Amino acid sequence: MSSEQTIAALCRKLGLRITGPRRVIMRVISESSDHPDVVELHRRVVAIEPTIALATVYRTVSLLREKGILERHTFGDRRARYETVPREHHDHLINIETGDVVEFQSAEIERLQEEIARQHGFTIISHRLEIYVKPIQKTRRSRQSGE
Amino acid sequence: MSSEQTIAALCRKLGLRITGPRRVIMRVISESSDHPDVVELHRRVVAIEPTIALATVYRTVSLLREKGILERHTFGDRRARYETVPREHHDHLINIETGDVVEFQSAEIERLQEEIARQHGFTIISHRLEIYVKPIQKTRRSRQSGE
DNA sequence: AAAGATATCGAGATCCGATCGCAAGAAACG
DNA sequence: CGTTTCTTGCGATCGGATCTCGATATCTTT
Ligand SMILES: [Zn+2]
Ligand SMILES: [Zn+2]
Ligand SMILES: [Zn+2]
Ligand SMILES: [Zn+2]
Numbered sequence: 001m002s003s004e005q006t007i008a009a010l011c012r013k014l015g016l017r018i019t020g021p022r023r024v025i026m027r028v029i030s031e032s033s034d035h036p037d038v039v040e041l042h043r044r045v046v047a048i049e050p051t052i053a054l055a056t057v058y059r060t061v062s063l064l065r066e067k068g069i070l071e072r073h074t075f076g077d078r079r080a081r082y083e084t085v086p087r088e089h090h091d092h093l094i095n096i097e098t099g100d101v102v103e104f105q106s107a108e109i110e111r112l113q114e115e116i117a118r119q120h121g122f123t124i125i126s127h128r129l130e131i132y133v134k135p136i137q138k139t140r141r142s143r144q145s146g147e
Numbered sequence: 148m149s150s151e152q153t154i155a156a157l158c159r160k161l162g163l164r165i166t167g168p169r170r171v172i173m174r175v176i177s178e179s180s181d182h183p184d185v186v187e188l189h190r191r192v193v194a195i196e197p198t199i200a201l202a203t204v205y206r207t208v209s210l211l212r213e214k215g216i217l218e219r220h221t222f223g224d225r226r227a228r229y230e231t232v233p234r235e236h237h238d239h240l241i242n243i244e245t246g247d248v249v250e251f252q253s254a255e256i257e258r259l260q261e262e263i264a265r266q267h268g269f270t271i272i273s274h275r276l277e278i279y280v281k282p283i284q285k286t287r288r289s290r291q292s293g294e
Numbered sequence: 295a296a297a298g299a300t301a302t303c304g305a306g307a308t309c310c311g312a313t314c315g316c317a318a319g320a321a322a323c324g
Numbered sequence: 325c326g327t328t329t330c331t332t333g334c335g336a337t338c339g340g341a342t343c344t345c346g347a348t349a350t351c352t353t354t
Contacts, residue, residue, distance in 0.1 A: 016330090016331095017320085018321080019320075019321075019332080020332095021332070021333095037311095038312085051332095052333090053332070053333045054333095055314090058311095058312065058313075059313090059331085059332085062312090074221070078311095079311065080311085108259055109256055113256075116253060122242070122280035124280055125281055126279045127276070127279060128275065129276045130275045131260055132274060132275075133270060133272060134272055135268060136268055136270050163301085164300095165350080167349090169302090198304080199304085200305070202304070202306095202342080203302085203303065205340095206302085206303090206342090209341090226340065296354085297352100298352085298354095299350105299352080300352100301348100302348080302350085304348100305344105305346105306345095307342105308341105308344085309341080310340095311338100311339095312337100312338080312339090313339100314336080315334105315336080315337090317332105318331105319332075319333100320332085322327100322328085323328085
């Protein structure tokens with residue numbers, strides 16, 4: 001979901017009309033590599049086209065989620081944040097001081113989850129692993145000794 | 148947090164007044180081993196003492212959370228659910244068909260999380276691992292073959 | 295036990311993120 | 325173009341959670 005062309009094609013594929021608001025919103029989403037919430041998306045959208053309503057961003061985002069284009073996260077029970085569905089699954093480190101998100105993958109953790117679910121007689125439908133972190137602040141001591 | 152005695156003692160320790168509503172709410176919590184939400188707690192509380200308001204349950208529960216007595220979970224972005232802080236940390240399998248919760252521990256997953264955070268220059272403040280599952284339904288075939 | 299200081303209560307108002315209903319406007323299609 | 329159906333903007337509404345407020349109840353001090 002990147003160029004003007006692709007967005008139109010995507011809409012057609014999804015059976016959605018190609019409208020002005022949609023073009024802008026989808027462009028903004030495609031250009032965002034952080035994990036913005038709807039209000040932030042709306043901020044970016046309105047900078048391009050001031051008449052677009054918040055409700056429209058909400059609607060577009062839920063639509064794209066239904067269609068499997070977007071993934072929705074609710075880190076720390078705040079406003080939901082979105083990202084385009086990645087090629088490969090990943091989980092998140094959330095910096096609680098800045099709100100920044102770092103992505104990571106761990107095949108081992110994924111495998112262990114499968115194992116645990118199976119041991120309890122379940123199959124996994126989805127999961128959520130969020131690690132809330134803060135930066136290690138280097139002390140004089142730890143800088144010297146290396147650990 | 149179990150007997151009448153203990154509840155009074157706990158309140159005193161926390162600097163809270165021992166009130167009728169508090170006694171009932173804390174008793175209900177201490178007798179719940181599932182992960183009830185506030186509405187469910189209120190249902191159980193009202194069965195004992197019909198005059199107690201929902202807001203009071205909300206207040207008591209947030210108070211106990213602040214004081215480190217309760218843990219709050221938001222599985223699947225629905226109503227928050229509570230449990231008394233366990234001796235040892237655990238994570239949860241949530242049966243999406245019934246809402247039932249199964250607890251599990253995995254020292255390995257915990258260790259891998261630490262490792263990942265450290266590799267990115269972070270220390271873990273908290274984390275959330277929720278696995279949404281459904282029961283494996285045994286087919287005639289799988290029962291025979293063992294897989 | 296009575297009084298004063300203050301924490302807590304119930305009830306309803308309010309908050310906030312998200313969704314909905316509706317009338318007006320715009321895309322698609324022939 | 326005209327018709328049909330989808331979208332949009334706006335304000336109302338929803339649901340979970342919190343807050344406000346006057347009335348009570350608990351604790352402390354006599
Ligand atoms: Zn994962
Ligand atoms: Zn991500
Ligand atoms: Zn854990
Ligand atoms: Zn638990």
